Amino acid sequence: MLSSPSGKIRVLIVDDSSFMRMAIRGVLSKDPSIEVVGTAVDGVEGVEKALALKPDLITMDVEMPRMDGIAALRQIMAKAPTKVIMVSTLTNEGAKATFEALDAGAIDYIPKNVTDSAQAQTIFRDELLRKVKDSVRSRFGGAAPIARPAMAAPVRRVSTPLRNKKINYVGIGASTGGPVALQEVLSRIPVNFPYGIVVGIHMPKAFTGPYAERLNAKCSLSIREAVDGDVVKPGLVLIAPGGMHTTLVRQGTNLVVKVVPTSAYPQYVYIPSVDLILSTMAEVTNGSMLGVILTGMGNDGFKGMQLLKSKGGVTxxxxxxxxxxxxMPKACVDGGVADEVLPLGQIGYEIAKFAG
Known part of the structure; x- marks a missing residue:
């Protein structure tokens, strides 16, 4: 529910850089559906203005004097829960801080990539506007999805138990809300899980490595960022690297990762493409796999799940x-390619059942 009588999305900008405050304000103010209601130069002022202005959304820098963005985020979530998008540097430390912020309740993040390059500025502008507008449609309860209790019944369940079907691999796709959701799912799968897992999640190049390291530290499974030539093995989770596309090919009896530049598949808008990962997996496994689509904007993954479903795979x-x-999940449900529609808290357990 937007609090502005005009129906505009009311945004508070919190950033210690005057350049970034101006850049973000400049982008948002040009859109008639958005109103910038204030700016703040650090976390202390950000908390004060969040409480006073009651914005619909806050863009929050991570590194700031007096109080950093994560500390400010936690105070805001405790005092006046508000949707927050983190503005993160494209560095290893920036990635780690971003994932910490998502765990603390931020709904999304945008890479701080504003340079003199016209292309970089266009990408930043488009990404910022898209994520601000997407925030209106996002679920928000002041707590990360990982903390939500599992719901009792699925929306849809096929008549034959899915785990009676034969699978050899698992492919998972996600986007907005995915970092926290994927952690919830993978944390429910035991270390002796007999199938290899490949994950596609929309992230920049600098983020997928630190994200894989974070998951590896928090889950029983072995998890790392995929590299070209990796073999998909039982009990191993490979996170598709950001900034490029990942395909799966058959080499002998092995399923092998092939990393390719985005220019090789210009038809795929989302990077890395979940459709491309699931489609190539479905082809080389002849459908003997489980496909899972988690939270995310858009419909990436639908075509891959459609192909998998046509080959007798499980979805x-x-x-x-x-x-x-x-x-992303809605596209699969509306398109009739989801065998089961489950609450987040049940998906990891359902995957684990395939271990037999």
Missing amino acids: IAQDEATSTIYG
Whole structure:
């Protein structure tokens, strides 16, 4: 619910850089559906203005004097829960801080990539506007999805138990809300899980490595960023690297990762493409796999799940109630390619059942 009588999205900008405050304000102010209601130069002022102005959304820098963005985020969530998008540097430390912020309740993040390059400025502008507008449709309860209790019943369940079907691999796709959701799912899968898992999640190049390290530290499974030539093995989770596309090929009896530049597949808008990962996996496994689509904006993953379904594979989509953004799962549900539609808290357990 927007609090502005005009129906505009009311945004507070918190950043210690005057350049970034001007850059963000300049982008948002030109859009008639958005109103910038204030700016703050650090976390202390950000908390004060969040409480006073009651914005619909806050863009929050991570590194600031007096109080950093994560500390400010936690205070805001405790005093006046508000949707927050983190503005993060494209560095290893920036990535780690961003994931900490997502755990603390931020709904999304945008890479701080404003340079003299016209292309970089265009990408930043488009990404900022898209994520601010997407925030209106996002689920928000002041707590990360990982903390939500599992719901009792799925929206849809096929008549034959899915785990009676034969699978050899698992492919998972996610976007907005995905970092926290994927951690919840993978944390429910035991270390002796007998199938290899490949994950596609929309992230910049600098983020997928630190994200894989974070998951590896928090889950029983072995998790790392994929590199070209990796073999998909039982009990191993490979995170597709950001900034490029990932495909799966068959080499002998092995399923092998092939990393390719985005220019090789210009038809795929989202990077890395979940459709490309799932489609190539479905082809080389002849459908003997499980496909899972988690929270995310858009419809990336639908075509891959459609192909997998046509080959007799198994498909699961996250339900609307537990999705931060019910876009990617909705495309699969509405398109009739989801065998089961489950709340986030049940998906990891359902995957684990395939271990037999």
